[in-house]
Amino acid sequence: MRDLFSSLNHGFKNIQEKLNDLEYFDGVFAQEQAETIYGIAFVTAQTYITGTVADMSEIGSNLNLKKAEMLSIGSPKVDNETSKILLINTIANYYKHYDEWDGWKIERHNKRTIEILNKCGISEKTQYPCHEAARIIWPTEVLCELNYLLKVLVEWRKDLLHHVKNT
Secondary structure, eight states, X not given: OHHHHHHHHHHHHHHHHHHHHOSSOXXXXXXHHHHHHHHHHHHHHHHHHHHHHHHXXXXXXXXXXXXXXXXXTTOOBSSSSOBHHHHHHXXXXXXXXXXXXXXXXXXXXXXXXXXXXXXXXXXXXXXXXXXXXXXXXXXXXXXXOTHHHHHHHHHHHXXXXXXXXXX
């Protein structure tokens, strides 16, 4: 995952170079390309989250922890209820499936995703939802550095493993 994030970070650098070098390449083009990079990063992170949940379910099989519980253990909150890990998982679902939605109309298959995103201030009015999720999750000074996302994931996994082993 570190290598993939490194490649995606290179994509951010390319965007900056285009902004500096190409007259036609403006902030809108940059945001649109950055949105794709963030989306791919969140989906990659979701595979790590899914693997971690599977590992912890096996290690702590006697605890009967549900996925929703695991996504909150050890992860800092972005609001009163939503952990960073839950937001990462949710924005990945959004990125993978939003083209299948009928706008932001709540239906059975997207209800939880929309509810969580709305709770975090991401709505149908948010022009770049993945960028907004990134802005919520990590500090502005490292917004285009996906190593911070990796750090959030690894720290969560360590905290969750500690919880599972010591409960």
